[in-house]
Amino acid sequence: xxxxxxxxxxxxxxxxxxxxxxxxxxxxxxxxxxxxxxxxxxxxxxxxxxxxxxxxxxxxxxxxxxxxxxxxxxxxxxxxxxxxxxxxxxxxxxxxxxxxxxxxxxxxxxxxxxxxxxxxxxxxxxxxxxxxxxxxxxxxxxxxxxxxxxxxxxxxxxxxxxxxxxxxxxxxxxxxxxxxxxxxxxxxxxxxxxxxxxxxxxxxxxxxxxxxxxxxxxxxxxxxxxxxxxxxxxxxxxxxxxxxxxxxxxxxxxxxxxxxxxxxxxxxxxxxxxxxxxxxxxxxxxxxxxxxxxxxxxxxxxxxxxxxxxxxxxxxxxxxxxxxxxxxxxxxxxxxxxxxxxxxxxxxxxxxxxxxxxxxxxxxxxxxxx
Numbered sequence: 057x058x059x060x061x062x063x064x065x066x067x068x069x070x071x072x073x074x075x076x077x078x079x080x081x082x083x084x085x086x087x088x089x090x091x092x093x094x095x096x097x098x099x100x101x102x103x104x105x106x107x108x109x110x111x112x113x114x115x116x117x118x119x120x121x122x123x124x125x126x127x128x129x130x131x132x133x134x135x136x137x138x139x140x141x142x143x144x145x146x147x148x149x150x151x152x153x154x155x156x157x158x159x160x161x162x163x164x165x166x167x168x169x170x171x172x173x174x175x176x177x178x179x180x181x182x183x184x185x186x187x188x189x190x191x192x193x194x195x196x197x198x199x200x201x202x203x204x205x206x207x208x209x210x211x212x213x214x215x216x217x218x219x220x221x222x223x224x225x226x227x228x229x230x231x232x233x234x235x236x237x238x239x240x241x242x243x244x245x246x247x248x249x250x251x252x253x254x255x256x257x258x259x260x261x262x263x264x265x266x267x268x269x270x271x272x273x274x275x276x277x278x279x280x281x282x283x284x285x286x287x288x289x290x291x292x293x294x295x296x297x298x299x300x301x302x303x304x305x306x307x308x309x310x311x312x313x314x315x316x317x318x319x320x321x322x323x324x325x326x327x328x329x330x331x332x333x334x335x336x337x338x339x340x341x342x343x344x345x346x347x348x349x350x351x352x353x354x355x356x357x358x359x360x361x362x363x364x365x366x367x368x369x370x371x372x373x374x375x376x377x378x379x380x381x382x383x384x385x386x387x388x389x390x391x392x393x394x395x396x397x398x399x400x401x402x403x404x405x406x407x408x409x410x411x412x413x414x415x416x417x418x419x420x421x422x423x424x425x426x
Contacts, residue, residue: 085183086333087136091269094141096236097126098262102151105249105256120158123148125260131171136181139171141192149200149258151247159247161203165240167196167216180328186226193219198242214243224266234264302426313341313350313417317377321360321411324372326380335377338415339385345419351393352377357410358399371396373413 099122103109107116127145134140143166150160175188196216220238227233239259246256315334317326326332342348354374356366374394381387402410
């Protein structure tokens with residue numbers, strides 16, 4: 057029954073939390089990796105032998121099994137989807153045994169979590185999103201003191217296995233308000249009783265505040281000044297001054313565009329903001345240089361799928377990008393070449409990066425200097 061309660065809490069939070077607004081395509085802001093610092097406080101409810109809801113005997117109640125807890129966390133976001141978090145916290149634990157007075161103990165916990173932003177994963181990164189949801193799972197160690205009422209009890213060091221969901225309200229670009237729901241599985245000796253399930257558990261609900269140490273925005277590139285025409289004065293016959301304009305030098309210059317569009321495993325459709333932004337950049341290059349042509353090469357990673365599946369997947373990735381350029385941005389199909397290569401070659405050392413299509417375009421233009 058303990059497992060059913062945990063699963064119910066996760067499903068309810070999951071159904072409420074997924075706030076996946078459509079990314080704002082016109083927003084030029086891109087994600088910046090960053091460190092963040094969080095503070096949490098809330099309550100936990102202990103579940104163990106004789107304290108499981110809907111069982112008999114049942115001594116569980118929010119009063120008898122509820123106690124405060126708080127924690128301090130330091131985390132890092134590698135990209136819009138993946139991050140890590142370390143937490144140091146304290147808690148009081150309380151449980152009731154066979155209708156006796158509550159047993160209480162104090163504890164300190166140190167945990168590490170892998171954070172996955174579900175909103176950015178499924179709907180693409182949107183810097184203007186007000187609310188998003190993260191799933192997390194992690195491991196750690198806890199220390200529980202000897203409880204107050206039992207002389208036979210002893211202090212305990214316990215492993216912790218935890219999963220949960222966190223909702224984030226983005227008040228500003230750097231400040232969040234968090235709602236954190238987690239379940240933490242600990243040693244079966246946590247309440248000095250060993251029976252039934254092989255673990256005890258405390259589930260927690262906390263409110264938190266987070267500050268992101270984000271980098272400053274990159275400075276805009278300065279526009280190159282127009283060339284200054286220098287006037288050369290030449291004296292002839294020691295009496296006449298003639299002003300001569302400098303001779304212009306015309307040369308051919310090659311402009312290049314090279315970027316990658318990355319895909320999830322087994323996916324060839326264009327769905328997220330970063331993919332669409334790269335294709336839009338390619339379209340802008342082709343419109344700026346009307347004589348430019350583009351080649352799109354699709355690939356798949358050799359670690360998954362058969363050769364036939366990977367060849368078809370790489371061709372679909374290249375053709376989907378070509379269709380986007382043609383239908384959405386009006387690029388003439390005669391300027392686009394799309395080829396699928398399957399798994400040969402593997403252009404990156406990491407398998408996950410080989411789920412990719414590369415976009416390469418060139419243009420020859422004339423430049424005049426003096």
